[in-house]
């Protein structure tokens with residue numbers, strides 16, 4: 075085989091690309107990850123952010139997917155107890171949608187399909203006698219409570235990229251793959267940097283196309299759609315969320331069954347807000363700029379109003395976001411029935427392996443990465459042990475996974491840090507908060523203050539270790555500070571970034 079620049083080149087820095095980069099680098103391969111924009115700028119920052127088995131997929135007999143997802147829920151919770159946290163869901167019972175026995179049976183399966191070490195099992199609840207019933211419409215008297223997990227999706231992507239880089243991977247953001255060219259025993263990958271006229275070429279012994287909703291575009295632009303082995307199709311399905319001011323007290327989320335058989339989640343969000351989502355609408359248009367439609371806005375407001383005790387209208391909506399699901403098109407006509415499982419397509423244009431990833435869930439990214447690596451190495455006649463099930467993600471090495479004890483510890487170490495700021499640092503960075511706090515004795519020692527508790531030390535950290543380059547990367551993907559900060563803070567950050575980038579990156 076040719077001596078290639080890299081063992082593996084991955085296209086796409088969403089959760090799947092970053093997860094594969096981490097797994098491959100951890101197996102000792104030399105890895106290049108190419109992301110056209112910022113990490114997680116595609117679908118992986120626009121999900122409902124649940125690390126979940128997917129209770130409703132049981133209705134479609136997706137037992138394998140649900141079992142795998144439930145297993146991953148436990149694995150990921152242990153790997154990143156700072157970023158991923160348990161969340162209780164209240165499911166009010168509505169006999170018109172699904173009979174009581176069906177939900178009971180579904181939850182029984184949900185409790186038992188995979189081993190559960192950290193999360194509570196499901197239980198029935200009298201909504202008239204329990205505070206959990208207060209935010210709901212009066213007509214509800216009984217329901218169920220079960221547990222799943224919640225994660226900041228874009229930070230999960232970044233943590234995987236950070237770990238990949240720590241293990242030697244090269245991560246190139248704002249660099250687009252323009253073409254993948256098959257050679258007899260390797261691949262050539264052409265790239266172009268954003269805003270640059272110059273292009274570059276890399277050779278790789280193996281390639282993974284993990285471009286999510288763009289997976290077909292990458293294949294088509296490279297002329298890799300084989301007449302001998304047709305490439306699968308992708309179904310692009312938009313999902314939107316609305317964010318309203320905090321609607322109720324308590325940390326629980328609600329699962330609202332809709333007349334069309336779908337479910338809508340209502341979830342506490344960023345302390346001050348409530349998130350309502352999501353929808354399913356076929357998508358055409360600019361994949362980097364999906365927007366909520368009037369129909370989706372009305373659907374979500376109605377979904378909320380039909381089941382919750384109060385009423386909302388479009389005027390209550392503070393912010394919205396939309397993402398596009400890159401679903402493997404299995405020919406099912408009904409969108410809600412299309413599988414959320416993933417399919418790996420092996421290209422045949424070269425003797426060197428290349429795989430394109432179709433579909434998937436945030437929850438199953440680690441298993442997906444493991445399966446991609448096993449398939450690639452098999453095609454490459456190699457075997458290297460899988461390793462990622464028990465290895466903590468960066469910042470996740472918290473003793474016994476006890477996040478509250480970790481915060482307590484840190485508040486003794488940094489008594490001068492305001493409680494909310496300490497909590498934010500702990501959630502976002504876990505043990506890695508030491509990288510910019512170690513040795514600090516006061517807020518002043520964190521450097522310049524740009525407003526709303528954003529200090530220089532954190533921004534320098536994000537530029538140095540997390541590929542943050544623009545204010546939007548920091549405010550919307552490395553954090554959700556964009557929801558909270560004043561315009562003056564955004565302006566101050568935008569102003570100082572060129573100087574800080576020069577100092578940090580040279």
Ligand SMILES: Cc1cc2nc3c(=O)[nH]c(=O)nc-3n(C[C@H](O)[C@H](O)[C@H](O)COP(=O)(O)OP(=O)(O)OC[C@H]3O[C@@H](n4cnc5c(N)ncnc54)[C@H](O)[C@@H]3O)c2cc1C
Nearest residue numbers: 086088089090110116117118121122124251286313436437
């Ligand atoms: C509304 C919604 C809600 C969801 N909720 C959940 C949930 O609660 N739980 C769950 O488990 N899953 C959920 N999902 C599914 C999950 O979000 C996706 O499966 C996952 O984020 C897809 O990740 P990805 O890496 O495949 O794609 P993406 O995150 O889109 O990443 C692909 C990347 O490839 C890059 N790219 C594209 N073309 C090129 C190129 N030519 N060169 C270089 N880079 C390129 C893009 O910029 C992008 O960053 C949800 C999805 C949606 C849309």
